[in-house]
Amino acid sequence: xxxxxxxxxxxxxxxxxxVELKCNYSYSGSPELFWYVQYSRQRLQLLLRHISRESIxxxxxxxxxGETSFHLKKPFAQEEDSAMYYCALRHSxxxxxxxxxxxxxxxxxP
Amino acid sequence: xxxxxQTPSNKVTEKGKYVELRCDPISGHTxxxxxxxxxxxxxxxxxxFQGTGAADDSGLPNDxxxxxxxxxxVSTLKIQRTERGDSAVYLCASSPSDVTDTQYFGPGTRLTVx
Numbered sequence: 001x002x003x004x005x006x007x008x009x010x011x012x013x014x015x016x017x018x019v020e021l022k023c024n025y026s027y028s029g030s031p032e033l034f035w036y037v038q039y040s041r042q043r044l045q046l047l048l049r050h051i052s053r054e055s056i057x058x059x060x061x062x063x064x065x066g067e068t069s070f071h072l073k074k075p076f077a078q079e080e081d082s083a084m085y086y087c088a089l090r091h092s093x094x095x096x097x098x099x100x101x102x103x104x105x106x107x108x109x110p
Numbered sequence: 111x112x113x114x115x116q117t118p119s120n121k122v123t124e125k126g127k128y129v130e131l132r133c134d135p136i137s138g139h140t141x142x143x144x145x146x147x148x149x150x151x152x153x154x155x156x157x158x159f160q161g162t163g164a165a166d167d168s169g170l171p172n173d174x175x176x177x178x179x180x181x182x183x184v185s186t187l188k189i190q191r192t193e194r195g196d197s198a199v200y201l202c203a204s205s206p207s208d209v210t211d212t213q214y215f216g217p218g219t220r221l222t223v224x
Contacts, residue, residue: 004152032210043113044153044201044215086152095166096141096209100152 002027004089006101013077014109021072021104023061023087031089033063033070034098038084047072047085057081077108112136114216116202122222123192131187131219135204142185143213144177145201153201159185192223 003026013019025031035047048056050063050070061072070087087101115134123129135142140161145153155169159179167177174192179185189196199218205211 006152009150043217046212049212088152090209095158095160096143096205096211096213097155097158097166097169098143098145098153098213099155100145102150103152 002031002089002091002099004087004099004101006085006087006104008104009102010105010107012107012109015079016076019072019074019077019081019106019108021085021087021106023070023072023101025068025070025087025089027068027089027091029091029093031091033061034088034090035059035061035070035072036086036088036100038086040083044086077106079108079110082106082108114202114204114214116200116216116219118219119217120220120222122224124224125192125194127192127223129189129192129221131189131200131221133185133187133202133204133216135183135185135202136214137183138206139204139214140182140207141205141209141211141213142179143203143205144185144187145203147199147201147218149198156187189221192221194223197221197223 005024033050037047038044086103088098142159144156147153158166162182174190177187201218202216203213205213
């Protein structure tokens with residue numbers, strides 16, 4: 001079965017520290033991986049997708065098929081990065097439905 | 111332009127009642143998705159429309175849940191005989207056309223079943 005696992009419910013770091021939000025997936029095939037973010041009192045929005053291979057707001061994520069991981073990283077966290085982060089998977093042959101992880105709350109302290 | 115809108119923003123109902131949740135997608139978006147997010151969990155897929163037809167309803171938990179999109183724009187999620195376990199935030203998302211397009215989410219409807 002397809003599954004996305006985010007092992008940390010809460011990650012707390014100080015401003016300027018590096019951040020890594022972990023995401024592992026189980027899937028047999030070629031998935032498409034995403035990170036979505038939800039800032040306080042805002043709607044869920046796309047942060048980045050692995051096929052774009054781009055950096056958004058200083059965040060990057062590399063798909064590692066050997067380790068079935070898609071960890072989100074940022075070298076220097078900012079207070080405005082505090083939010084809920086969800087990793088998601090989409091099966092190329094099952095329409096557009098997304099399978100989400102449980103989410104990690106990132107708290108960046110001053 | 112306007113994003114995805116959902117009404118009502120909050121709905122409180124009693125166990126056993128019928129509820130309807132509405133989603134207005136971004137104009138011109140042909141794909142529409144419903145997800146359910148329980149407390150402390152990530153969104154869980156319910157149903158996907160391409161135009162007027164349900165292309166994938168594999169996430170609907172049981173036959174008390176039903177969704178329609180009669181004119182290929184607005185969609186309504188209908189829940190019969192609500193149960194306390196149905197309490198959650200119901201999210202709607204739309205995308206331009208292809209399944210590879212980015213999904214844009216609405217603010218959600220918070221349903222509370224007493």
